[in-house]
Amino acid sequence: MDSQRLSQLRQLLTLTEEILTDAREKRWESLMEKEQARRQLIERFFQQRVDSREARQIEEMIRQIITLDKRIIALAEAGKLEILKKMRDLSAGQQAIDAYADNAR
Numbered sequence: 001m002d003s004q005r006l007s008q009l010r011q012l013l014t015l016t017e018e019i020l021t022d023a024r025e026k027r028w029e030s031l032m033e034k035e036q037a038r039r040q041l042i043e044r045f046f047q048q049r050v051d052s053r054e055a056r057q058i059e060e061m062i063r064q065i066i067t068l069d070k071r072i073i074a075l076a077e078a079g080k081l082e083i084l085k086k087m088r089d090l091s092a093g094q095q096a097i098d099a100y101a102d103n104a105r
Helices: 003-024 028-047 052-104
Strands: none
Touching: 003 028, 003 052, 028 052
């Protein structure tokens, strides 16, 4: 595999690891920005034809990325549920404030 393609693959893997770190640390905005950059890098990478000599190495790195993606998805789902719970709690708090305000009049 030529050094440019290998560099792109390493960059994809590194970016995916950074996205996983963002998910663990609940840095959702950073995660989304990196995911957009990663998507563009993936598109550029696969615009080039895959040579049979490099297919095995590409496959191995893609498997690593998929494994990391599964962890990212699980963390994002957990984060989504946490955010929904906080929103419900805020809504319940606002309803209590509204009820108090109505009774205070």
